[in-house]
Amino acid sequence: MRAQDREALPGDLAIWIFIFAELLVFGILFAVYAFARSAHVALFNQGQALLDRRLGLANTLVLITSSYAVARATEAIHRDRVQACGRWLLAALLLGSLFVGIKCHEFARDAQAGMNLSHDLFQMFYLSLTGFHFLHVVMGMAILAAVAAKTFAGGYRAHDCTGVETAGAWWHMVDLVWIILFILVYVLR
Amino acid sequence: MSAPTVATLPSQGLSGARLRLTLVWLLLMLLTVASVELGAHGTARQTLSGVLLLALLKGQFLVDHFMGLRRVHRVWRALMAAWLATVGALIAIAFLLA
Numbered sequence: 001m002r003a004q005d006r007e008a009l010p011g012d013l014a015i016w017i018f019i020f021a022e023l024l025v026f027g028i029l030f031a032v033y034a035f036a037r038s039a040h041v042a043l044f045n046q047g048q049a050l051l052d053r054r055l056g057l058a059n060t061l062v063l064i065t066s067s068y069a070v071a072r073a074t075e076a077i078h079r080d081r082v083q084a085c086g087r088w089l090l091a092a093l094l095l096g097s098l099f100v101g102i103k104c105h106e107f108a109r110d111a112q113a114g115m116n117l118s119h120d121l122f123q124m125f126y127l128s129l130t131g132f133h134f135l136h137v138v139m140g141m142a143i144l145a146a147v148a149a150k151t152f153a154g155g156y157r158a159h160d161c162t163g164v165e166t167a168g169a170w171w172h173m174v175d176l177v178w179i180i181l182f183i184l185v186y187v188l189r
Numbered sequence: 190m191s192a193p194t195v196a197t198l199p200s201q202g203l204s205g206a207r208l209r210l211t212l213v214w215l216l217l218m219l220l221t222v223a224s225v226e227l228g229a230h231g232t233a234r235q236t237l238s239g240v241l242l243l244a245l246l247k248g249q250f251l252v253d254h255f256m257g258l259r260r261v262h263r264v265w266r267a268l269m270a271a272w273l274a275t276v277g278a279l280i281a282i283a284f285l286l287a
Binding site: 006007008009010016020023024027030031034035037038039041053057060061064065067068070071072074075165168169172173175176179180182183184187188189 | 206207210211213214217218221222224225228229233236237240241243244247248251252254255256257258260261262263265268272273275276279280282283284286287
């Protein structure tokens with residue numbers, strides 16, 4: 001593809017600056033987790049064994065599907081299919097709610113097992129990383145809800161859909177971060 | 190008024206986009222399950238290299254197709270690829286040092 005044929009960055013440029021700032025923070029946190037683990041392998045492996053990998057897997061599949069729904073919403077608005085865009089955004093929002101539900105169930109399960117931020121290094125990292133990501137999911141859902149409402153009100157068209165693209169970019173970033181977080185905390189040993 | 194040509198129909202070419210997004214979604218789901226299976230049954234080294242590579246691959250697929258950076262200026266896609274590669278390398282080094 002020639003340089004002049006390439007499309008503009010989807011969404012608002014400001015969200016991309018924000019996205020890269022968030023990725024930088026998560027990247028540093030992931031590296032700090034990994035190097036802290038290298039000095040406390042047994043502790044981290046014991047801590048990881050307390051986690052229910054099936055819940056982490058379920059949430060990964062839910063978030064990927066939600067990201068797919070947002071990609072379909074963006075594709076729909078590019079074709080001026082306003083209602084289809086709104087429905088895909090609602091689907092993404094419902095899947096986001098499912099992620100939140102599963103994660104809350106997991107946090108409750110962790111609390112019952114006696115996990116807390118000050119118990120040990122693994123639990124501090126696990127709860128902080130997943131909690132920090134959780135807040136990004138909640139913020140993403142608020143953005144998706146606002147954009148879905150504006151979509152159903154006819155606020156976006158194919159030639160004016162920066163809001164949908166901007167919300168989508170944020171939501172995909174939340175998914176991208178979880179893909180790495182999931183394998184780092186739940187799978188790698 | 191002349192009938193719209195195939196090239197001017199709004200849905201033309203985009204059914205391909207929908208199919209592409211759906212295939213990428215299915216691939217991401219499949220790779221996720223595969224990486225968990227590998228993590229559960231592989232040796233520590235297999236788990237590290239296999240699971241990490243699958244995750245980086247998934248990340249790049251997401252960046253290219255869901256985020257749509259495949260068709261924008263190369264620098265944006267390169268920035269994302271650099272983030273994935275750096276995070277992957279740091280995790281690999283830390284796990285190998287352990």
